[in-house]
Amino acid sequence: xxxxxxxxxxxxxxxxxxxxxxxxxxxxxxxxxxxxxxxxxxxxxxxxxxxxxxxxxxxxxxxxxxxxxxxxxxxxxxxxxxxxxxxxxxxxxxxxxxxxxxxxxxxxxxxxxxxxxxxxxxxxxxxxxxxxxxxxxxxxxxxxxxxxxxxxxxxxxxxxxxxxxxxxxxxxxxxxxxxxxxxxxxxxxxxxxxxxxxxxxxxxxxxxxxxxxxxxxxxxxxxxxxxxxxxxxxxxxxxxxxxxxxxxxxxxxxxxxxxxxxxxxxxxxxxxxxxxxxxxxxxxxxxxxxxxxxxxxxxxxxxxxxxxxxxxxxxxxxxxxxxxxxxxxxxxxxxxxxxxxxxxxxxxxxxxxxxxxxxxxxxxxxxxxxxxxxxxxxxxxxxxxxxxxxxxxxxxxxxxxxxxxxxxxxxxxxxxxxxxxxxxxxxxxxxxxxxxxxxxxx
Amino acid sequence: xxxxxxxxxxxxxxxxxxxxxxxxxxxxxxxxxxxxxxxxxxxxxxxxxxxxxxxxxxxxxxxxxxxxxxxxxxxxxxxxxxxxxxxxxxxxxxxxxxxxxxxxxxxxxxxxxxxxxxxxxxxxxxxxxxxxxxxxxxxxxxxxxxxxxxxxxxxxxxxxxxxxxxxxxxxxxxxxxxxxxxxxxxxxxxxxxxxxxxxxxxxxxxxxxxxxxxxxxxxxxxxxxxxxxxxxxxxxxxxxxxxxxxxxxxxxxxxxxxxxxxxxxxxxxxxxxxxxxxxxxxxxxxxxxxxxxxxxxxxxxxxxxxxxxxxxxxxxxxxxxxxxxxxxxxxxxxxxxxxxxxxxxxxxxxxxxxxxxxxxxxxxxxxxxxxxxxxxxxxxxxxxxxxxxxxxxxxxxxxxxxxxxxxxxxxxxxxxxxxxxxxxxxxxxxxxxxxxxxxxxx
Numbered sequence: 041x042x043x044x045x046x047x048x049x050x051x052x053x054x055x056x057x058x059x060x061x062x063x064x065x066x067x068x069x070x071x072x073x074x075x076x077x078x079x080x081x082x083x084x085x086x087x088x089x090x091x092x093x094x095x096x097x098x099x100x101x102x103x104x105x106x107x108x109x110x111x112x113x114x115x116x117x118x119x120x121x122x123x124x125x126x127x128x129x130x131x132x133x134x135x136x137x138x139x140x141x142x143x144x145x146x147x148x149x150x151x152x153x154x155x156x157x158x159x160x161x162x163x164x165x166x167x168x169x170x171x172x173x174x175x176x177x178x179x180x181x182x183x184x185x186x187x188x189x190x191x192x193x194x195x196x197x198x199x200x201x202x203x204x205x206x207x208x209x210x211x212x213x214x215x216x217x218x219x220x221x222x223x224x225x226x227x228x229x230x231x232x233x234x235x236x237x238x239x240x241x242x243x244x245x246x247x248x249x250x251x252x253x254x255x256x257x258x259x260x261x262x263x264x265x266x267x268x269x270x271x272x273x274x275x276x277x278x279x280x281x282x283x284x285x286x287x288x289x290x291x292x293x294x295x296x297x298x299x300x301x302x303x304x305x306x307x308x309x310x311x312x313x314x315x316x317x318x319x320x321x322x323x324x325x326x327x328x329x330x331x332x333x334x335x336x337x338x339x340x341x342x343x344x345x346x347x348x349x350x351x352x353x354x355x356x357x358x359x360x361x362x363x364x365x366x367x368x369x370x371x372x373x374x375x376x377x378x379x380x381x382x383x384x385x386x387x388x389x390x391x392x393x394x395x396x397x398x399x400x401x402x403x404x405x406x407x408x409x410x411x412x413x414x415x416x417x418x419x420x421x422x423x424x425x426x427x428x429x430x431x432x433x434x435x436x437x438x439x440x441x442x443x444x445x446x447x448x449x450x451x452x453x454x455x456x457x458x459x460x461x462x463x464x465x466x467x468x469x470x471x472x473x474x475x476x477x478x479x480x481x482x
Numbered sequence: 483x484x485x486x487x488x489x490x491x492x493x494x495x496x497x498x499x500x501x502x503x504x505x506x507x508x509x510x511x512x513x514x515x516x517x518x519x520x521x522x523x524x525x526x527x528x529x530x531x532x533x534x535x536x537x538x539x540x541x542x543x544x545x546x547x548x549x550x551x552x553x554x555x556x557x558x559x560x561x562x563x564x565x566x567x568x569x570x571x572x573x574x575x576x577x578x579x580x581x582x583x584x585x586x587x588x589x590x591x592x593x594x595x596x597x598x599x600x601x602x603x604x605x606x607x608x609x610x611x612x613x614x615x616x617x618x619x620x621x622x623x624x625x626x627x628x629x630x631x632x633x634x635x636x637x638x639x640x641x642x643x644x645x646x647x648x649x650x651x652x653x654x655x656x657x658x659x660x661x662x663x664x665x666x667x668x669x670x671x672x673x674x675x676x677x678x679x680x681x682x683x684x685x686x687x688x689x690x691x692x693x694x695x696x697x698x699x700x701x702x703x704x705x706x707x708x709x710x711x712x713x714x715x716x717x718x719x720x721x722x723x724x725x726x727x728x729x730x731x732x733x734x735x736x737x738x739x740x741x742x743x744x745x746x747x748x749x750x751x752x753x754x755x756x757x758x759x760x761x762x763x764x765x766x767x768x769x770x771x772x773x774x775x776x777x778x779x780x781x782x783x784x785x786x787x788x789x790x791x792x793x794x795x796x797x798x799x800x801x802x803x804x805x806x807x808x809x810x811x812x813x814x815x816x817x818x819x820x821x822x823x824x825x826x827x828x829x830x831x832x833x834x835x836x837x838x839x840x841x842x843x844x845x846x847x848x849x850x851x852x853x854x855x856x857x858x859x860x861x862x863x864x865x866x867x868x869x870x871x872x873x874x875x876x877x878x879x880x881x882x883x884x885x886x887x888x889x890x891x892x893x894x895x896x897x898x899x900x901x902x903x904x905x906x907x908x909x910x911x912x913x914x915x916x917x918x919x920x921x922x923x924x
Binding site: 045047048050051052053054055056057058059061062063065066068072074108111115117157161164165168169170172173176177196198199200201202203204205206207208209223224225226228229235236237238239240241242243245246247253256257259260261264354355357358359360363364365367370371374379380 | 821
């Protein structure tokens with residue numbers, strides 16, 4: 041299991057380093073706690089935590105190479121003592137975090153770092169970026185899984201993700217959120233995610249005729265052939281696929297499916313279903329892909345489309361309706377002082393925190409309380425668990441399958457009213473009395 | 483100069499490999515030409531070409547490692563002969579492309595690959611992804627530069643880009659498009675892009691008082707200090723900054739600027755300007771950053787904000803109003819046969835192409851013609867130039883500074899009516915008579 045390589049400690053905003061130099065100069069290197077959380081998002085009723093494994097890997101490996109220090113020195117911005125300090129820096133802090141696959145809500149910390157101030161500051165950019173994009177995409181994918189209402193959903197987004205790292209992240213995040221497979225071969229190799237794929241229009245056009253292309257493909261992949269039928273004319277394509285399907289039958293094989301990739305999916309899927317059924321091929325599945333997102337899936341299913349599985353691409357892969365989370369990382373305590381930023385209506389909760397979840401007897405989520413780290417609230421489950429201590433991971437991280445199962449369990453327990461694609465009912469999140477009192481004091 | 487490492491040939495959709503297996507099985511490996519272009523986008527009047535350097539690097543290094551071949555074999559999907567073929571595969575094709583920094587329009591090929599069909603097919607996913615995200619972000623950045631109307635713009639997006647690759651790409655693409663600097667330290671190291679950054683709210687809150695934080699920072703960075711003044715109260719922050727600015731003056735130094743990061747920017751910037759001017763600090767610049775994009779910059783300037791330079795972050799870094807381009811890669815010729823896909827209103831132009839641009843006497847862009855590769859159209863400049871021949875780069879690629887200059891020259895020549903942020907006037911793009919005639923024949 042490995043991610044695209046950690047780009048190293050220079051993958052950071054310059055101000056993290058200039059601030060660190062400022063702290064170093066004033067010998068301000070007390071332990072500080074920073075809280076990572078999402079402010080509200082108008083289009084999201086919940087978020088899916090992801091990215092923790094990658095963060096723990098990176099923090100474990102965190103150090104400046106000699107070459108990096110030399111380059112920083114050449115910028116002329118930093119003095120020798122500070123650079124000497126950086127050259128020996130390792131991450132020695134503690135991290136508590138929600139496990140990947142947990143569901144969280146606005147203002148709830150998903151992760152808190154407690155480390156010497158300089159370390160905790162320098163990792164800011166990387167933490168926001170990594171947990172941010174992983175959770176963004178897991179959340180978007182969960183919405184698609186919900187909208188598909190039990191039908192399999194496959195990640196087809198690789199070609200249009202925002203770069204290669206996002207392309208890997210979306211495959212992993214979508215799998216966590218319940219996607220059945222990905223088209224991304226490298227994600228199959230690295231993480232064992234099932235891979236899926238058939239043919240593009242170019243394959244069909246590379247042959248003299250559509251039927252010839254179908255036959256060539258079916259002969260080569262007799263157990264997994266899905267034929268793309270919309271290159272020329274979708275209904276004729278369905279008839280050609282039916283001919284190939286029936287000739288496979290005679291050889292004791294079965295055509296797995298056909299794929300629609302354009303046009304009016306409700307009408308076409310029903311017409312294609314009839315063509316296949318009339319040809320005695322009612323086991324042949326209809327796959328569809330065509331710029332789908334969760335809203336399209338919901339509409340298609342409501343409209344009576346006869347689609348057995350969905351390929352979901354670009355709009356999911358970039359979370360097109362909400363392409364970023366307002367994820368922030370704020371200092372909440374330094375030394376023995378709880379701190380907060382209060383300006384222009386953006387309020388941050390001071391102090392080291394815990395998120396407590398209350399469950400119904402059947403496991404359903406009733407509501408959360410953001411409390412102080414040391415509090416214990418009867419009948420609730422704390423969601424932030426220690427994952428690193430003094431810079432070391434605390435035991436093995438869960439496997440991807442475990443994370444996926446955790447999410448599936450959680451998602452069942454979240455009431456559907458919070459999962460509505462538009463105007464979801466707000467999930468109840470309150471602040472504990474003790475944490476509220478602390479805010480008054482700060 | 484190096485990009486985040488090429489993730490290798492398994493960074494591809496599975497169907498590229500299953501199609502390749504199909505071609506191999508039928509010995510279909512004639513030279514094929516694929517065309518990379520963007521279908522129309524309702525929110526974009528032009529696109530900025532970027533990503534070519536990265537593509538050429540990757541194609542040059544393209545090969546399957548033994549480990550990758552072993553893994554593909556273990557999937558049980560591919561036969562021995564095909565895998566043996568893959569194991570010796572290198573990219574041996576030709577590439578013609580627009581240089582990075584060219585401006586292009588919907589339907590115009592930005593790149594065409596001519597290579598044995600299997601190679602040309604397998605690289606599809608990578609090409610779309612890489613040229614797609616680089617051009618997407620360069621285009622978004624160009625819009626911000628245009629909206630800033632001559633004021634410097636700095637890339638602050640790193641923390642919220644969709645992953646690390648996008649974080650690197652946005653710094654490079656934005657620099658091409660005319661940004662003056664980036665907060666991304668690694669981009670400074672890899673590409674020599676000027677880096678910029680000051681302090682976050684956490685720096686201010688780490689000190690007992692705002693003034694103490696300002697003094698500490700100004701002492702350490704006497705030549706480049708920009709003080710963040712909105713942690714507690716922006717106007718009081720401006721007064722505190724003025725005190726620090728005047729004490730720097732006495733030491734023969736000068737405060738570079740203050741930064742606003744929240745609130746009503748028009749009102750605040752004017753109030754802060756007055757406080758600084760009244761304190762005799764009219765040389766101190768006002769920087770502002772606060773969830774800006776090109777629309778916000780245009781509004782602020784029109785509203786009379788007294789802002790000298792902008793930090794532009796998240797919305798630019800994910801191209802929030804248009805988070806993907808509908809970039810596609812279509813086979814247009816295979817062997818001696820020109821081909822096209824025609825289905826459901828999506829039409830592709832068959833044949834190997836060239837884009838011809840007509841210039842006015844003063845250099846201004848008058849209009850483009852998409853023609854056949856071999857055509858010559860009087861008084862026009864062909865934009866697609868050979869960059870790889872038989873798998874080898876043809877000479878050195880331009881430097882980043884050259885690319886940036888090329889874009890600046892081009893952008894001046896594009897009429898402002900096409901640069902409007904909303905409802906830009908369509909730029910004239912026609913199809914040549916010969917190319918149109920070819921479509922009739924196909």
